[in-house]
Amino acid sequence: MQHDATPEEGRALIADALPPRIAESTGPEGLEMLRSHLLRDADRPIPTRLDLDDFKGALGTFLLVLLATFPLVIPFLLIDRTALVIRLSNGASLTMLFLAGWMLARYSGGNPWAGGGTLALERWRYLGNTADRAGILVLSPDNARLIDDFLISINSVRGVSCSIIEG
Structure with a gap:
């Protein structure tokens, strides 16, 4: 809208950005007022701050x-x-x-x-x-001891993760 756009193109851009019912109800005068306000304030930076x-x-x-x-x-x-x-x-x-x-x-x-x-x-x-x-195994304490060596060998294989949850 700022770069070499005619007033008609600017109003059309604004009308396309608005919901259809609002664009229709504002009419050409309202769209022109919005376009002129937007052009007037285009160079002013928008302050960003936390409130x-x-x-x-x-x-x-x-x-x-x-x-x-x-x-x-x-x-x-x-x-x-x-x-x-x-x-x-x-x-x-x-x-x-x-x-x-x-x-x-x-x-x-x-x-x-x-x-x-x-x-x-x-x-x-x-x-x-x-x-x-x-790979979670829920074992009793007795079974956990029996299978401990097996899990250590599995953990040495790349990409396999096992855990013992004693319950």
Whole structure:
């Protein structure tokens, strides 16, 4: 619009950028007024600065992430048995997703049981797939000792990662 565009081309560019109903309601006079204001202010830089709303948004995002993930971390802070802690954390994530699906379905007018169940089932499916792909073995302490040498040899093979979770 700044470089060798005719007034008609400038108004057409502005009309294309606006929603159709607004472009129609402003008419040629309104489009010309917008074009002249844009040309007048084109050389003035737009100041970029953070204001209070930006910091409020950042704090809100931080709190949302903290509140969404902290219930999954609590079992790790309280219990020493790794296998049990992982199961409790996975159970908490299933519960949270079921409740989120329930509330979303209620808000959107859907079936709350179907919404909650769908999110929980997807999480359940994901939990099974990641445990299989990660090579996680849940063993009793007796079996862990018997298979320890085998895991050491597997870990020496490039690209394979195994972990022992005693439970």
